[in-house]
Amino acid sequence: MKIVVVTLPRFREAGMRIAAFLEAELVPYAPDIFAELYGKCDVIVGVMSAGIAVRGCAPLLTDKWHDPAVIVVTPDLRYAIPVLGGHHGGNEVAKRLAELGIEPVISTATEVMGRPSVEETAKTGGFTIVNRSSTREVNGAILDGDVPIIRVQAPKIVVADPGVSVLVTDSPYVIGIGCRLGTTADEIRSAISAACKDADIPENSVTLFATTLKKFHEKGLHEGIAALAGNLIFLDDDTINKQIPATPSRAEMLGLCGVAEPCALALSKTGSLILKKTVYGRVTIAIGR
DSSP: OOEEEEEOGGGHHHHHHHHHHHTOEEEEOOTTHHHHHTTTOSEEEEESOHHHHHHHHGGGOOOTTTSOEEEEEOTTSOEEEEEEOGGGTHHHHHHHGGGGTOEEOOOOHHHHTTOOOHHHHHHHHTEEESOGGGHHHHHHHHHHSOOOOOOOOSSOOOOOOTTOOOEEEOOSEEEEEEEOTTOOHHHHHHHHHHHHHHHTOOGGGEEEEEEEGGGTTOHHHHHHHHHTTOEEEEEOHHHHHTSOOSSOOGGGGGTOSOSHHHHHHHHOSSSOEEEEEEEETTEEEEEEO
16 A cells, blocks of 8 residues: 655645654645555655645545545644545545544444445455445445355355445456457467566466447456466446547447456456557457556
């Protein structure tokens, strides 16, 4: 988890103390500092008024899955207030600051009520949430009572309603895949290997792969990802078209804004790509972080 502490000049001493404790980078406040940090860190700790932090972040907000967590620490070092991303590192860092005598002010409903959220369950178990839109309904149900966690062992076919959160093994990267009709498993594996090499990441560091539901019947795609012991997620058109890909795509003919890039972005943690859409023979790959 990369943490950056932003402090106004007059509160630099307090900022230095927090940064040293969190082993974080310390940077001075500037009007565009939040824009500079977005997408480059997981947590921003601002030693300043909440108003400054909120106004700085407001124009940059996308969604809770891709925005960094933002914590405001009052200049007197009395309170640490997660204003964004409580479930995504904000609450955790605020609680760590309690060791400095800074009181965490937590507003996340599940945490305040002592209930385990979907996000907390995923993090504790080393999972990632596939259908993120489900968490609102499931977390609401968790507030009302116990929600069972059911682990399904392969081979199985699972049909899940919208109010069911689906978790798979976590992965620091997600590979979005597009392919031509009839692409073989060997072509899929070869393209993934080449893409990981181009992105300078270990091939075994990726366990999450995503493509369009329109490719569900591609046997080579299923077999290629199975050989890598990966999880292959098929995304619906609405999920794909909510993304903003970096590169134009001929997938518009299929009613999609793209395949490889938007699929990688949809399941990425930071909403950023470390490898833009790249073509390897009959396979197109993009890698999100």
